Amino acid sequence: MEYQLGEFEELVLLTVAAQHNEAYGVSIHEFLTEETKKKINISAIHVALKRLEKKGFVDSRFGGITEERGGRRKKYYIVTALGKKVLDASHDLRTSIYQRIPSLQFAKI
Amino acid sequence: MPELQPPKWAQRFLRWYCREDYLDEIEGDLFELYSIRVAASSRKANLFFVWNVFRSFRWINLKKTQLSNNWTMNMFKNYSKIYFRRFRKETVHYAVNILGLSLGLSILFFILMFVYDEQNIDSFHSKKDRIYRVVNEVQEEEGLNHYLSGPNPLAKALKTDFPSVEETSWLTYFGSHVLAKDDIRIADRDWAIVNRGMFDILDIDILEGNPVKQTEGDAGIVITEEVAMKLFGRTDVVGEVVDGSRFGTIEVVAIMDDMPRNSSYQFKELYVLNPDQMAEGWQNFLNDWDTQFMQTWVLLKEGTTPEDVYASKDQFIEKYIAEENKGKYDFYLHPLTEVHLGSTHIKNGGPAPLLSIPYSDREFVSMILIMGMLVIFIAALNYVNLSSVQALKRTLEASMRKINGATNKHLFGQLFFETFLTVILSYVLALLLIVVLFPFFLQIANKDFGISLLFSADFIFYHVISILIIWTISALLPALYYSQLKRSLLVMKNAFSGKGDLLRKGLVGIQYALSIFLIIGSLVIYRQLNYVQSKDLGFNNKNMIVLDINSGAARGNFKNIVEGIKNNPNVINASTSSRVPGEWKDIPIANVSKNLTDDAMEFSHYAADKYWLDTYDIKLLDGENFTGADQSDSLYILINEEAVKALNLEQPIGESVWVMSNSDSVKMRIKGVVENFHFESLYEAIGPVLITHWNNHIRSIDYFTIKYAQNPKETIAHIEEVNATFDPNTPAEINFLDQQWERFYEAEESRSTIILIASIVSIIISAFGLFGLINFTVERKTKEIGIRKVMGANVQNITTLILKDYLILLIISLVIAAPVSWWLFGDWLADFAYRINMSVDLFVIAFVLVLIISFTTVLARIYKIAKANPVQSIRYE
Numbered sequence: 001m002e003y004q005l006g007e008f009e010e011l012v013l014l015t016v017a018a019q020h021n022e023a024y025g026v027s028i029h030e031f032l033t034e035e036t037k038k039k040i041n042i043s044a045i046h047v048a049l050k051r052l053e054k055k056g057f058v059d060s061r062f063g064g065i066t067e068e069r070g071g072r073r074k075k076y077y078i079v080t081a082l083g084k085k086v087l088d089a090s091h092d093l094r095t096s097i098y099q100r101i102p103s104l105q106f107a108k109i
Numbered sequence: 110m111p112e113l114q115p116p117k118w119a120q121r122f123l124r125w126y127c128r129e130d131y132l133d134e135i136e137g138d139l140f141e142l143y144s145i146r147v148a149a150s151s152r153k154a155n156l157f158f159v160w161n162v163f164r165s166f167r168w169i170n171l172k173k174t175q176l177s178n179n180w181t182m183n184m185f186k187n188y189s190k191i192y193f194r195r196f197r198k199e200t201v202h203y204a205v206n207i208l209g210l211s212l213g214l215s216i217l218f219f220i221l222m223f224v225y226d227e228q229n230i231d232s233f234h235s236k237k238d239r240i241y242r243v244v245n246e247v248q249e250e251e252g253l254n255h256y257l258s259g260p261n262p263l264a265k266a267l268k269t270d271f272p273s274v275e276e277t278s279w280l281t282y283f284g285s286h287v288l289a290k291d292d293i294r295i296a297d298r299d300w301a302i303v304n305r306g307m308f309d310i311l312d313i314d315i316l317e318g319n320p321v322k323q324t325e326g327d328a329g330i331v332i333t334e335e336v337a338m339k340l341f342g343r344t345d346v347v348g349e350v351v352d353g354s355r356f357g358t359i360e361v362v363a364i365m366d367d368m369p370r371n372s373s374y375q376f377k378e379l380y381v382l383n384p385d386q387m388a389e390g391w392q393n394f395l396n397d398w399d400t401q402f403m404q405t406w407v408l409l410k411e412g413t414t415p416e417d418v419y420a421s422k423d424q425f426i427e428k429y430i431a432e433e434n435k436g437k438y439d440f441y442l443h444p445l446t447e448v449h450l451g452s453t454h455i456k457n458g459g460p461a462p463l464l465s466i467p468y469s470d471r472e473f474v475s476m477i478l479i480m481g482m483l484v485i486f487i488a489a490l491n492y493v494n495l496s497s498v499q500a501l502k503r504t505l506e507a508s509m510r511k512i513n514g515a516t517n518k519h520l521f522g523q524l525f526f527e528t529f530l531t532v533i534l535s536y537v538l539a540l541l542l543i544v545v546l547f548p549f550f551l552q553i554a555n556k557d558f559g560i561s562l563l564f565s566a567d568f569i570f571y572h573v574i575s576i577l578i579i580w581t582i583s584a585l586l587p588a589l590y591y592s593q594l595k596r597s598l599l600v601m602k603n604a605f606s607g608k609g610d611l612l613r614k615g616l617v618g619i620q621y622a623l624s625i626f627l628i629i630g631s632l633v634i635y636r637q638l639n640y641v642q643s644k645d646l647g648f649n650n651k652n653m654i655v656l657d658i659n660s661g662a663a664r665g666n667f668k669n670i671v672e673g674i675k676n677n678p679n680v681i682n683a684s685t686s687s688r689v690p691g692e693w694k695d696i697p698i699a700n701v702s703k704n705l706t707d708d709a710m711e712f713s714h715y716a717a718d719k720y721w722l723d724t725y726d727i728k729l730l731d732g733e734n735f736t737g738a739d740q741s742d743s744l745y746i747l748i749n750e751e752a753v754k755a756l757n758l759e760q761p762i763g764e765s766v767w768v769m770s771n772s773d774s775v776k777m778r779i780k781g782v783v784e785n786f787h788f789e790s791l792y793e794a795i796g797p798v799l800i801t802h803w804n805n806h807i808r809s810i811d812y813f814t815i816k817y818a819q820n821p822k823e824t825i826a827h828i829e830e831v832n833a834t835f836d837p838n839t840p841a842e843i844n845f846l847d848q849q850w851e852r853f854y855e856a857e858e859s860r861s862t863i864i865l866i867a868s869i870v871s872i873i874i875s876a877f878g879l880f881g882l883i884n885f886t887v888e889r890k891t892k893e894i895g896i897r898k899v900m901g902a903n904v905q906n907i908t909t910l911i912l913k914d915y916l917i918l919l920i921i922s923l924v925i926a927a928p929v930s931w932w933l934f935g936d937w938l939a940d941f942a943y944r945i946n947m948s949v950d951l952f953v954i955a956f957v958l959v960l961i962i963s964f965t966t967v968l969a970r971i972y973k974i975a976k977a978n979p980v981q982s983i984r985y986e
Contacts, residue, residue: 025138026145042138043165046131050169062133068144072137 004055005086011036012048016058017079017087024063024074025049049077057083113151115143115158123162128172135165184519188526191506195499202499203531205881206492209874210535210583213488214575215542216870220481221571222562223554223863226371227474230449230466233369234312236408239275241415241442243267243405244455248437255455257404259440260429261395264304264405270425273413278307279382279403282462287354287659288330288378289838290340296659296842300378301462302328310408313379318347318363320381327387328355329362331379337364354659356380368465370557373448375465398429404461407442415442450474467856480864483623484871485575489582490620491878492531494613496587498885500524507591517592524588525580532580536572553866555859586612614918617882621922621959624875627868628955629930633947634861637938640945647786647795648690649726652681653846654821655689656813656828666835667803667810671720673831674815679824681816684720687808689846690788699799699807700769703756709769710755712748712799713788716808721800722747722783724816732762732781735802742802745780752797753782768799770807777801787943794942814846821845872959876966879915883967886911887974894974895982907975912964919963923956 005013015031016023028049029042052058063074079087120136127135139161146154196203234240245259264277281302288295305321307313313320313331320331330351337344340351346361353359359380368375384395394400409415419441430438443451450471500507507520540563543550547560562568658664667685674683688696700709719735719742721727730750735742746768753761758779765778785795803810817824825843832841887894894907902910931947938944974982 025134026141029138029142041164042142042161043135043167043170046135046138046165047167047169050131066141068141069137070140072140073133074137075134 005057005090006048008044009048009052010087010090012045013052013057013079013083013087016049016052016077017084021076021078023077028077052083053077056080057086113147113154115140116155119159119162123165126166126172127170131170135170139165185526188523189530192527192530199499201884202495202881205877205884206495206531207535207538209488209491209877210532210579211538211542212870212874213485214535214539214579215546216867217481217485217575218539218543218563218571219546219550219554220477220863220867221568222550222558223556224474224478224481225562225568226556226558227450227469230371231373231445233371234445236310236312237445239409239411240310240445241407241409242280242445242448243407243440244443245401246439246441247401256401257455257461258402259405260398261400261403262398262429263440264306264403266425266429267405267407267418268306270428271418271421273410273417274407275410276306276309276408278304278310278406280307280406280462281403283355286378287838288332288336288340289352289354290349293340294838295336295339297377298463299375299465300380301374301376302380302382304384305381306408307379307381307406310406313368313376314366316364316366317345318361320363320365320379322362324360324362324381324383325386326357326359326383327391328359328380328382330359331363331365331381332361333365333367333377335367336377337361353380371466373464373466374462376462399431399434409442418442469856473860477860477863477867480627480867483627484867484874485579486582487620487623487871487878488874489579490616491874491881492528492583493586494616494620494878495881495885496524496528496583497590497613498882500587500591502885503591520592521588524591525584528584528587529580532576532583536576553859553862555856613882614914617878617915618918618922618925620875620878621919622926624868624872624959625923625926625952625955626930627864627871628958629926629951630934631861631865631868632951632954633930633934633938633945634864636945636951637941638857638861641941641943644787644943646690647727647784649816650690650847652817652821653724654815654817654824654828655844655846656815656832657842657844658685658811658813659842660836660838662836662838663832664810667718667813670813670831670835671718673834674813674828677824677827679817679820679827681818682720682724683813683815684724685718685803685810685813686721687714687716687803687811688788689812689814690725690786696788697808699801701752701756701797701799702767702769705767705774709767710797712752712755712797714808715788715798715800716803716805716810717800718803718810721814724814725786727786728784730782730784732779734781739802739804743804744775744777745802746777747781747783747800748779749783749795749798749800750785751795752799755797768801768805768807773806775806872962875959876963879963880966880970883911883915884970887970891974891982895977895979898975898979899983904972904975908968908971911971912967915963916960919956919960923952926955927952 011032012028015028019027019031025042025045028045029040032038032040032045049058049060053060057080058077059080060075060077063076065071065073123136123139124132139158142161143154143158146157231237242257243259243263245256247254247256258281264279267274268277279302282300283302286296286300308315308320315331316334318331320329322329330353332340332346334344337346340346341349344364347363349361350358351361362381365376365379384392387395394402409418422440426435426438443455448468449466450469452468453470510520510523543563544560551557658667663670671683671685674680696713696715698711699714701712702709715721717735719737722729722734729747732747734747735745746766748756748761756764756766758764761779761782763778765776767774768777769775783798783800786798787795788798801807815824815828828843829841890911894902894910897907897910935947938947
């Protein structure tokens, strides 16, 4: 089965899976900025989440209202079975290709 | 401490654009991020919040407007689907509509481009709103005349006397000139004499050098790269010198770029005069208020108008103009933007530089614009007709929609939407047509610009406006028909009511009246120009070569040159004269009177040798030609028939008249009378002509004319050879006489072709419309025709049945169009001194043409139905 999954989308999906049941926009943003050491705009994450949801890789639910959110609810995301399968497939593909790299000695850069 | 909040406006903006169901997530996250950052710096946090709001402004986050809500989208989807289904079903109908509209649109856009270009001639000068030419008004015998040449010192005096005048310059042309570098010589006509000020007035692009540099001698010269290449073989020639036939050895002070294509003048050489350093003779000439030679250009200061100059004009004229000319002389400022379209009142001639783009007039530009609108109007009428007929066929659809809850407004909207689709399709097709036909258009219109004009910012406005107008005009009536259909008709399947038949026929009538009007118009114009070009001019202008006399050497040796040229088997005859008929130069005037005390009459004057009449085939009606004896001939003259009339002579031969020059008056005897010949444009009536011998007291010779039998190339080589023998320093300036003559009519010919093509397209469009209508009639009458055939009708009966109504309609349109065109085009013809008559056959031809074109288009369709097996037609539906 073929799944369209962009590079950034994959990162977001992985984060959602990693922060199981606790993933929402800001948490994913913090996590990814931390891990990738790159500046990521929150709106890019929102777009990626919408796409993932449309493709059925994640599910969402609304959480409670908190004060620092200006009276808005949190939208939590959770990875679906399909999403997990896609991640597995992607991981397997990468690993299997990675393992085929002959063990060469690279000169120290 | 009050809680810190991100900027209110950004919040409002976010809430305005963002989808309700995404707002919790997006606004919540942005707030949360803000609250994390606000502790560090509230200003940075604010900025960051605003930045995020803008970054979130993405298509998928936007609120869906009404247009994109599902209801409306579905409606449009359905409309388009129905439209394209009908398109497939009624291909003929839609194809006719789209073809007609796209033809109309492409004609309209072509004409708009033409008009746009006409109106933007010379508009590239950055100070165009402040640039004026001085036009001199002179009260003369025959009335008030407008001239470009005015008193020579005018330029200088205007600048010193009027505070609102910023800069002035002469712009003058003396005839031909020659530039030489070593043994390379060039002579062309696109040159002018200017002052340094001209470079402040007009936008003349200087590539290298300084045009206003002070030079030695009478003048410096600015040349184009092309001229530099010709003379020097390179372009870095600033500071070098060239020899000129006009001002001796002169320095090249600058290299200029070619003038833009939409410039009235394409200068190749500009002499920058040093009036203060010139010899005394020149000084006297240039400072003489009585010599009206120089053309003057003026740049006004910013914020001033010609009125500021006129305010103190009276004192100015009082101060400078000689006593005897006061009251007869006046001047005004003619704006640069008027030069191309508003110069028809200015009398031709004088030492004006040669125009690269001949003057046109506003009347023609509006005429052709109206024409373009008429054509598109005809196309829109087509659409109205065919679509309202279609609307009637769609009773069932309309009723179904109404039953399902559509209001009249919805049905109305549906047809507007369909019309929009048609107009857009036609528009795309029209653009394709324009791109394909553009090279032909340029050729026909005698224009030179890029197709990018069509897509320029200025023009996109016209696109939008035309589409909107055509859309509205076309959609309104059919939409009314369609939406007003009675719901009760639903019960009858595809019931057809004859509603609107009269209106429809009325529209077809209007269409045909317009087409006939346009055809008559283009026939009149076409015939008139044809007439002008083939009219017996009273002299021969075919197989004639004109050689300009540009030097004293040629003038002094003219007899040898004439004889030398004649000495060749290709040459039939050769002669010399002061002017040639049909040349671009003005024909000078000589004052003639019967008695010295009488008021002098103005005769156009030619000086000629004894071969001149023969060379030009001008008929001698009475008396004798010159004999060739220089001394005795000098006191004889020839006159034309008009002159005999003007002088009121019974027996002209042997009579004596006074011929006056500036300095003296000489009594001369009439030796012969020649037939009238057209020496100017046929716009002007033939006036009295005086022909003196070359050896006269008024004017010297300026041209050779050579009549050749065949082989113009060899003849020209021979002429050049002879010219070089007697005048080695001046290159021969050779022209064909009929080419010169055609200059008068070139512009008009291209205009008449445009008009002709536009009117042919208008008939084709009308024919399309008729085809569509008849197609519909035939469909409607299929059953009727079947029954008639069964009852014994033949093909002819059936054809008559269908065409009869339309024939009557055509006749009615003719009756409407004929008097209008009679009146309008008769008026146009009145401008010509020599013109065709508005004859009945014009109307017959126009009518028959429309008849043939329309009926041949529909005949095949009718024939098919008339021949068809009646069983099939009765089974129809």
